[in-house]
Amino acid sequence: MLSPEKLARINELAKKKKTVGLTLEEAKEQTSLRKEYLETFRSNMKKTIENVTVIDPEGNDITPDKVKRLRSNKFPN
Template sequence: MIPILNRINELSRIERSIGLSDTEKVEQAELRTQYLQILRGQVFSTLLSVSIMDELGNDVTPKKLIDKKNANAQ
């Protein structure tokens, strides 16, 4: 689990119940930005491990993805 997710959820509960202070609103925005960066990194890592095969078993992975895999491997 992503460590900052607990704090994001806590701030969300506070926001629904009593509202957030200005400081908490800033913290919430920063945490959400960090969370999205983490998720995008995970998706990117997953995509780098994907190969696309056609029905005949030929690798038809787009060149752009292959180039990214090679760049990341170095």
């Protein structure tokens, strides 16, 4: 997870970009922070999806095969 300071800085730069604009250094910093944020977000989302089990109303496990394969590759028997 990204630190609260980095998230605050991302928001600060976004607000500044909309109001007065960013310097070249600030634009580079914003790009770097956004890239780090997206990498963290995608990693967390992947972990969440890998740990989801889908159950239908009758109680059957209907988790997609791709998720089951990812899980079995991660935790081989």
